[in-house]
Amino acid sequence: MLADIEKYLYREVRLLDERRFEEWTDLYTEDGYYWVPAYPNQDDPYKAVSIFFDDREVMRTRLSRLDHPNVHAQKPASRTVHVVSNIEIDENHNVDGEVLVHSTLQMMEYRLDNQTSYGGRAQHLLLKTNDGFMLKWKRVDLINCDSSFGPLAVPF
Numbered sequence: 001m002l003a004d005i006e007k008y009l010y011r012e013v014r015l016l017d018e019r020r021f022e023e024w025t026d027l028y029t030e031d032g033y034y035w036v037p038a039y040p041n042q043d044d045p046y047k048a049v050s051i052f053f054d055d056r057e058v059m060r061t062r063l064s065r066l067d068h069p070n071v072h073a074q075k076p077a078s079r080t081v082h083v084v085s086n087i088e089i090d091e092n093h094n095v096d097g098e099v100l101v102h103s104t105l106q107m108m109e110y111r112l113d114n115q116t117s118y119g120g121r122a123q124h125l126l127l128k129t130n131d132g133f134m135l136k137w138k139r140v141d142l143i144n145c146d147s148s149f150g151p152l153a154v155p156f
Helices: 002-017 021-025 056-067
Strands: 028-037 050-055 079-089 098-111 114-129 132-142
Touching: 002 021, 002 079, 002 098, 002 114, 002 132, 021 056, 028 056, 050 056, 098 132
Parallel strands: 028 132
Antiparallel strands: 028 050, 079 098, 098 114, 114 132
């Protein structure tokens, strides 16, 4: 099963790097969400501000704007490369039909002659389906989550 999960996570970040955002959001369940906490050890996205806390529809709206001709914040568009490693299945998550996955994540973003590096730990709650997996949620804990950031457009 680990090989199938690795393949799934590699495809997920490839979709982001190729700016195939609609396909990326299609990986999520209808009630799925994407969360990037703004503080170390943040345990509830409703009790404090987050860098990102988007359900599937908000993700779609946010990402569809990136290709709009009047969105100057992404002219030229960011180019990214994501690296996923240290992929582990959480053996303590014992819910039928679900797999909790831990990994490390690095994203390099290049835009306007600037290259920025982001890194952290990720968790994916995957639902097993007949066709593979669907994302129930993804959480990315950046190592510098409590730093100040410029405009962030592309998910980690």
